[in-house]
Amino acid sequence: MKRLLACAVLFAALALADGAAQSELSIQVREAEMRSNPSYLSGIVTTLSYGDRVRVLEEGSGWYRVSFEGDTGWVHNSAVTEERIVLEGGQEDVETGATDTEVALAGRGFNEEVESRYQSEQGLDYSKIDEIEASYDFSREELAEFMQSGGLEIGQGGER
Amino acid sequence: MRRQMRIARRLTIKCAPAVVALTGLLAFAGCETFGSIAAGVGVATGTLDRSEAQAVRDSATAVSRSFEDFTPEQEYYIGRSVGATILDQYETYDAEAVNRYLNKLGQSLALASDRPELFAGYRFQVLDSQELNAFATPSGLVFVTRGMLNLAESEAEVAAILAHEIGHIEHKHGLKAIRASRINTALTSVALTSVQVASDSEIAELTETFEGTINDITSSLVNSGYSRGAEREADRTAVKILRRVGYDPYALRRVLEGMQAAWSPDGPGYAQTHPSPQDRIDDVEDEIPDDATRDTTAPPARRERYQAAMGGV
Numbered sequence: 001m002k003r004l005l006a007c008a009v010l011f012a013a014l015a016l017a018d019g020a021a022q023s024e025l026s027i028q029v030r031e032a033e034m035r036s037n038p039s040y041l042s043g044i045v046t047t048l049s050y051g052d053r054v055r056v057l058e059e060g061s062g063w064y065r066v067s068f069e070g071d072t073g074w075v076h077n078s079a080v081t082e083e084r085i086v087l088e089g090g091q092e093d094v095e096t097g098a099t100d101t102e103v104a105l106a107g108r109g110f111n112e113e114v115e116s117r118y119q120s121e122q123g124l125d126y127s128k129i130d131e132i133e134a135s136y137d138f139s140r141e142e143l144a145e146f147m148q149s150g151g152l153e154i155g156q157g158g159e160r
Numbered sequence: 161m162r163r164q165m166r167i168a169r170r171l172t173i174k175c176a177p178a179v180v181a182l183t184g185l186l187a188f189a190g191c192e193t194f195g196s197i198a199a200g201v202g203v204a205t206g207t208l209d210r211s212e213a214q215a216v217r218d219s220a221t222a223v224s225r226s227f228e229d230f231t232p233e234q235e236y237y238i239g240r241s242v243g244a245t246i247l248d249q250y251e252t253y254d255a256e257a258v259n260r261y262l263n264k265l266g267q268s269l270a271l272a273s274d275r276p277e278l279f280a281g282y283r284f285q286v287l288d289s290q291e292l293n294a295f296a297t298p299s300g301l302v303f304v305t306r307g308m309l310n311l312a313e314s315e316a317e318v319a320a321i322l323a324h325e326i327g328h329i330e331h332k333h334g335l336k337a338i339r340a341s342r343i344n345t346a347l348t349s350v351a352l353t354s355v356q357v358a359s360d361s362e363i364a365e366l367t368e369t370f371e372g373t374i375n376d377i378t379s380s381l382v383n384s385g386y387s388r389g390a391e392r393e394a395d396r397t398a399v400k401i402l403r404r405v406g407y408d409p410y411a412l413r414r415v416l417e418g419m420q421a422a423w424s425p426d427g428p429g430y431a432q433t434h435p436s437p438q439d440r441i442d443d444v445e446d447e448i449p450d451d452a453t454r455d456t457t458a459p460p461a462r463r464e465r466y467q468a469a470m471g472g473v
Contacts, residue, residue: 078274109346110370110373118374122371132283132285135259140271154268154405155268155271157276158400
C-alpha cells in the first residue's frame with residue numbers, strides 16, 4: 001500500500017514535471033528576435049540565441065508569447081522546437097550528451113568538422129558560400145521599408 | 161566567452177531539479193514504468209553514467225528517423241555543401257545592384273512564408289548562366305540564373321520565381337530527396353549520439369553519409385528534378401506568399417507561360433529538372449484568378465526599382 005501510494009505521488013510529480021516541460025521551447029535558429037507583438041513590424045524586446053529555453057505563456061497564430069530571463073515577447077514558431085537543444089560548451093558538457101527523440105545535441109552530426117573533411121575530400125571551394133552568407137543581411141526594418149515603398153505588405157509568417 | 165558562461169550557468173541551473181527528480185525515481189525503483197522517463201531526464205541533464213547513456217542510445221537507434229528529424233542546424237550544414245557543389249558547376253553573377261535587390265525582395269517574401277526563420281536566414285544569389293533555372297538549398301540559399309531573371313518582366317514575376325524556391329524550402333523538398341536508409345544512418349550514427357567526442361573513424365563514417373546526402377540532394381536539384389507533386393506544392397506556396405504581401409499571383413502564371421514557350425523536353429536546365437511548365441500551370445490554375453479580373457497596376461516606385469536593379473542583367 002505504501003509503495004502504491006509512493007507510485008501515485010511520483011506519478012503526480014512526473015505529470016507536473018511533464019506539464020512544465022511541455023511549456024518550454026528551445027530556440028532552434030542561430031538568432032531569433034523576441035518582439036513586443038506577434039508581428040515583424042513590432043519592436044525587438046531582445047535577441048535570443050541558439051539553444052535558449054523559453055517559457056511559453058500563450059500561443060497565437062504562428063507565434064508564441066514567451067518569457068526568457070525576465071523579458072516577455074513573441075517569437076515565430078519556425079524559430080523554436082519542442083526538443084531540448086543541448087549546447088556543448090566544453091568537455092564536461094560533451095560528457096553529458098546523448099540523444100533521444102526529445103534531445104538534440106548542438107554541433108553534433110553534420111557539423112563544421114564533417115564539412116571540412118568533406119570539403120578537402122571533394123576539393124570544393126566554400127569561400128563564395130561564406131561570402132554570400134555574410135552579405136545582404138537586411139534587418140526586418142529594412143525589409144519592411146522595401147515592401148512599404150513598393151506598395152506591399154510586410155509578411156507576418158504563416159502557421160506551420 | 162560571455163555567452164559561453166551564460167550557457168554554462170543555465171546548464172547548471174537546469175541540472176538541479178532534475179537531480180532531485182532522478183533521486184526520487186531511484187528511491188521508488190519499484191515503479192518500473194518510469195524507467196524510460198528516468199533515462200530521458202537523466203541524460204538530458206547530465207546525470208547518467210556512460211553505460212546508462214548507451215542504453216538510451218540503443219533505444220534511440222531503434223526509432224526510425226525521417227527527414228523531419230534533421231534540425232535547422234543540420235539543414236544548414238547540408239545546405240552549405242549543396243550550395244558549394246552547385247557553385248562548382250555554375251559561376252556566380254556578382255553585380256551588386258541585382259543581388260542586393262534580390263535579397264531584399266526574397267528575404268521579404270520569406271517573412272510571409274510559413275517558415276520565415278531558418279538557422280542562418282535566407283540568401284539569394286544570381287548565377288551567370290542563360291539556362292532557365294533556379295535552385296534552393298535546404299539551408300535557405302537560393303540561386304537564380306540570369307536566364308531565368310530575364311524571363312521575368314516585372315518585380316511580381318521575379319517575386320513569383322523566388323517565392324516558388326522558398327516553397328521548396330518551406331516543404332523541405334531537398335531533405336525529402338535524401339534516401340531513407342541514409343537518413344537513419346545520419347541521425348543515429350555513433351558520432352551523433354555518443355557521449356564521447358567522436359573518433360576519427362566515426363567522423364570518417366559520418367562524412368561518408370554526408371557525401372551520400374549531398375549527392376542525393378544535388379542530383380535531385382540538378383539532374384532528375386523534383387516530382388510533379390513537389391512542384392505543385394512549391395507553386396501553391398508561391399501563390400500564397402504573393403497574395404499575403406500583395407503581388408498579383410497571376411505573375412506566377414506569366415512566368416510559367418514564358419517557360420513553356422522556351423521549353424523543350426531535352427533542353428538544358430529547367431526543362432530537365434521540372435515537370436513541364438504546362439503541367440505546372442494546370443496544377444495551379446484553380447489558385448490563380450482569371451486574367452481579366454486582375455489589377456495590373458504596380459506603383460511607380462516598384463517599377464522604377466525593378467528597372468534599376470534588372471537593367472544590366
